[in-house]
Amino acid sequence: MNPEDPELRREGNVVHLRGHWTATRLKRIEGRLASRTLPASTSLTLELSGIAKLDTAGAWLIQRLLADRRGSGQEIGTRGASEHVAAMLELVAAQADPRSAPTARKLPGILEKIGRESVSVLNIGYEFLSFVGEGSLTTLRAFAVPRRLRPRMLLKTIEQAGVNALPIIGLLSFLIGVVIAYQSAVFLRQYGANVFLADLVGISMARELAPLMTAIIVAGRTGSAFAAQIGTMMVTDEVDAIRAMGIRPLEVLVTPKMLGLIIALPLLTLFADAMGVLGGMVIGRTVLDISAAAFLDRLAQAVSVSSYLVGLAKAPIFAAVIAAVGCYQGFKVRGSAESVGQRTTMSVVQSIFIVIVLDALFSVLFNRLGI
Template structure:
């Protein structure tokens, strides 16, 4: 029914226990009824019956006003009964009431701070568990998408893969090389005083070589890439989610995982091991310079001892960590990007979460690698 063709919303109170609603309870029809609603009173010890048989039109604005009236009266401890409302209007009123209840529910995020520390801890654990399950589901979806691409190689998008190799790998060479070089200098400098006391200057090659190749080079490279590329993945996908570009891709029949996720994962699986090798070289070179300056160990002597102290196994252990770190960084970054909703503030929030969670999981994975290699006597 056209709300313009009917009378505006009206309230008639024939007795303290009876109330009659009529007219068009719509955005146009309820404009002058607010003062009457605020002044409305109900008996404290008797049930108030609201007859809505004469309501001719109802939209979300009118349903919200009516629901607000019912909520106010019931909140004052008064018994209220709504009668003779049309079924279609009743469904709309129930929907508005359910939305209002969700926004004021004690467990809703909009309800404010938790009532107790234990409740806050429980909410945090529940949110972490839900996010963990969602991450596992995302990993499974990525695995299925990768399996589909392997079964149908034409689905691989080589241009995005090559672009991501350049942006995540080649463009990261300066910062990775600089920090690895400085880290090698720091490791050699910190060990120089202790080695000098025992006349074991030559063993600086053991210290620098094993620490850089097994632990520091893959770890520092992964942390740099997590802050540099992982955040970029989350921000890019999050912006696309906010602007509904991902929904448009699904509407066109384009799988977002094939276009946005798999190229990033595959590119990082290629780029991060190569960056780790580059970090190994620069880190050892920095240690060589500091060993010569502080301990008088020449480049030739350093390299002779380095070849004897560092085995191929130690070198491969560091390289084998890189693909695992790459998968963690790419998956977490893309996962947090897809969880973006709302506006620009959500993009920043999810980007921060992507970096923090990526670095945390990389360090956890490195610790698990250390335990496993120790158990295997590697």
């Protein structure tokens, strides 16, 4: 027998281990170790002084033997290990036994899934409300000291969220007005009610479509930008640096964005109203032969001031929601650029969802109030 081959020899309650217990020589000894019946006495000792070489594979095999015997209730220990052997055994013992890995858990049932999702949604709602409350208090404290409003950042937000959004808002609102007018013109012409085109376009744009479509566009354009900017700062530890300087991150990153969007969105809504009416006027002139003067005269009669105010009243609330969701998702970014993308997407989806829900609630409320 080759003296380098691993050997397992029993003398009473002592088992002598000899040779090279390495990965290249363990194939034979592992089979004999599994089939060999060791003494069933209450005490057993492994004599390790004969081990000339030991690597992690051999150490794991010895540790597996110890674990199996102890698991069956037998008292077993080691002796005579050299410094190298003892260190290798200690290293392997510190690692988890792969055989002790938990078995696959039974998949949760439908009720458990519903419960878990409900709890998760409630936790997210609680965190979001806490963020909104803290942001509101920070904004109120900033009003007490005007320099904390950071006018330059506020104006920059108005420029980015408002002025730079005018082309896309104007184009889409004009096209929406064109679509509404063109679809309505076919039916109005059948009943000789061409002039009522101004009623349809004006009321639908002023009360519903202009504030809603503007908010959706801003959510996708500006809300996502808020989330991406703050998220990137979270990844690069810039937010921690702001805290280290003794400055509240919400005061610097949230208050100017929220106030700027609250100012910009109503103005964008008014612009969307005008562009939508212009689109309807173009179709009225080209399809129904309604002059611009007649269209505007009927528009002034059909669309009351309250209709414009209803649309404008929604805009600041939509703006606050979009800014809050975007900033909240930005602060939730953790660890990597992938998280930035995920949170940016979530900010857009959640903002649009909340805006549509709020618009539906406003419609019910205004109907009940007779507005």
